[in-house]
Amino acid sequence: MTGRDLERMEQRARELAVFCDGLATGGFEAFARRGRVAADDVLRLAGELLAERSARVAIQEQRDEAVRVLANHADAAIFARRR
Secondary structure (H helix, E strand, O other), rough: OHHHHHHHHHHHHHHHHHHHHHHHHHHHHHHHHHHHHHHHHHHHHHHHHHHHHHHHHHEEEEHHHHHHHHHHHHHHHHHHHHO
């Protein structure tokens, strides 16, 4: 799922919440309540997905830095042995 997909999903959930306000106004409170629950669930899960993605990116950056440091140390050790 791309960032754009996530944005669209959040936008649709917000639109559903607005639609549910109209349902409630029209006397369909039970349907509106169910729709709001679904919209809230989608928004909550989208937030969790974004947080998970951010954490994964941070971990990947840490891993990449550790690999660079390790490679530099390995290069230095190889160079030192050649002397």
